[in-house]
Amino acid sequence: VTEIQWWHAMTGANNDVIVKLANDFNASQSDYKVIPTYKGGYADTINAGIAAFRAGNAPHIMQVFEVGTATMMAATGAVKPVYKLMADAGEKFDPSAYLPAITGYYSTSKGEMLSFPFNSSSTVMWVNLDALKKANIAEIPKTWPQVFEDAKKLKAAGYTTCGFSGSWVTWVNLEQLSAWHNVPLASKANGLDGFDTVLEFNGPLQVKHLENLVELQKDKTYDYAGRTNTGEGRFTSGECPIYLTSSAFFGNVKAQAKFNFTAAPMPYYPDAKGAPQNSIIGGASLWIMGGKSAEEYKGVAKFLTFLSDTDRQIWIHKASGYLPITKAAYAKAKEEGFYKDQPYLETPLLELTNKEPTENSRGLRLGNMVQLRDMWSEEIEQALAGKKTAKQALDSAVERGNQMLRQFEKTAVH
Ligand SMILES: O=P(O)(O)OC[C@H](O)CO
Structure with a gap:
């Protein structure tokens, strides 16, 4: 089994979400094992990740809050951009499936997705x-x-x-x-x-x-x-x-x-x-660190596909209040009448899309x-x-x- 280390900053109910996602992925196949580790708050996690990269033992996946994006983008060599990861691993990946208000934050001006928008909020x-x-x-x-x-x-x-x-x-x-x-x-x-x-x-x-x-x-x-x-x-x-x-x-x-x-x-x-x-998004995205083997990257790519699944996205949304990151998941949550019962979970989505961004x-x-x-x-x-x-x-x-x-x-x- 190829192990994939996932460093994160979630506590309380959102930590439960992380643990369940890793367990479910691990149970769904037998080639890879995602191991989540809590590294402290968002600032602690990015600092720990950068220190680990310098020491040559960075995790495969690092959860970085939205405001750490520029730092990670500038760390050329330290990270493997998500669009490249998916292409190299031969994993099906369509960046237009994700909500643009979210992906814009984590993409280059050419639309190349650098990190995976795992947990976006507002x-x-x-x-x-x-x-x-x-x-x-x-x-x-x-x-x-x-x-x-x-x-x-x-x-x-x-x-x-x-x-x-x-x-x-x-x-x-x-x-x-x-x-x-x-x-x-x-x-x-x-x-x-x-x-x-x-x-x-x-x-x-x-x-x-x-x-x-x-x-x-x-x-x-x-x-x-x-x-x-x-x-x-x-x-x-x-x-x-x-x-x-x-x-x-x-x-x-x-x-x-x-x-x-x-x-x-x-x-x-x-x-x-x-x-x-x-409004603008908050929360965090998943950065894939550089210098890992092709086999490890294949497992990471499969895990990102697993996270993007429509029903899984809806589950994350309902359990945590983080946004559904794909258009399909948002549409399905609406169709199911979910927001009629819990209108407050749509509030951040309505804020993000309240007007055309300036x-x-x-x-x-x-x-x-x-x-x-x-x-x-x-x-x-x-x-x-x-x-x-x-x-x-x-x-x-x-x-x-x-x-x-x-x-x-x-x-x-x-
Ligand atoms: O509590 P979160 O994960 O939605 O993050 C809030 C802020 O965006 C952190 O910078």
């Missing part, structure tokens, strides 16, 4: 419906001003430590916020059109949004919940009744929340022209993004702590970030 607003009832809020808020107003009512109704919050602070409040309002995060289509991109997220919209969060943090109408998704338990425990994070929070919400819930579209500022635009909403691809996000988070934390104004924090995040981007341009081979 940001949604998770809502505790019982809490809304308790606070006499009749409608799910659609705009940011409504969220702020409702969060105050929720606080008064007993949710004293957190009216609303969210995970992945930069993803939600800078990256998705910018796309959803059709304003640039960075030039050159947020870096998709070239590594010589400059950050531009210190504009009026982003500054105003951060000012609002800073103001509401003072009495915990908003309460910061961290740089990654470790704060998500604050929604399922019932502490924070409105919570913006990934659609892939679904598995844990379903298993843990003892209240009625839904996932609504991200709020928008009604005075912003053109909002809401469309230069500001096709996606983003920035080098050193793991480090960028950490630094942006640090600046936002300083503003929330009252050590800097929102404008100062975002100006500094842009300036420091541009230096990191120029560093990436100098050192990356691309």
Whole structure:
């Protein structure tokens, strides 16, 4: 049996999904064995993978979050592009079978798919419906001003430590916020059109949004919940009744929340022209590492085909809240009437396709993004702590970030 190592970053309900997929694949044939290993959060996993590659013992398959895409693309030689893998292995593969909003993120401008879009998500607003009832809020808020107003009512109704919050602070409040309002995060289509991109997220919209969060943090109408998704338990425990994070929070919400819930579209500022635009994807894709044998690659290719199967895609979608990645799976989920029962699982798909994407909403691809996000988070934390104004924090995040981007341009081979 040829072993295939799969490093991943999934915990909770989504870890169960990974383990079941590997077990089912292993049971379906006897030539290959996929062995999944949890390597920590997304940042830990990419760092572990890069270190392992340098030491000559990289896994075959590595799950890399969407913002690690530029780093992986620039790592020529370290990776085997998916389109090449499938062709070399003689595995049937049609890139047009996948949803374009997803594959665009992971393909070259020529449409060559570099990584396999395994788990794509988008940001949604998770809502505790019982809490809304308790606070006499009749409608799910659609705009940011409504969220702020409702969060105050929720606080008064007993949710004293957190009216609303969210995970992945930069993803939600800078990256998705910018796309959803059709304003640039960075030039050159947020870096998709070239590594010589400059950050531009210190504009009026982003500054105003951060000012609002800073103001509401003072009495915990908003309460910061961290740089990654470790704060998500604050929604399922019932502490924070409105919570913006990934659609892939679904598995844990379903298993843990003892209240009625839904996932609504991200709020928008009604005075912003053109909002809401469309959201961008989050989640991760599978990168195939370089330097493995033809036999091992054959097994990896078969595993990617196994993952693309329509019914399996629907199962992943229903179990996790990640998106069905193929057009066939999305169409079948609709036909089955699935979204009539659970409309909230279609929310991220409707956001992604809300309008034809613009230069500001096709996606983003920035080098050193793991480090960028950490630094942006640090600046936002300083503003929330009252050590800097929102404008100062975002100006500094842009300036420091541009230096990191120029560093990436100098050192990356691309
Ligand atoms: O929780 P996920 O897997 O949907 O990922 C959320 C963000 O996109 C991570 O960068």
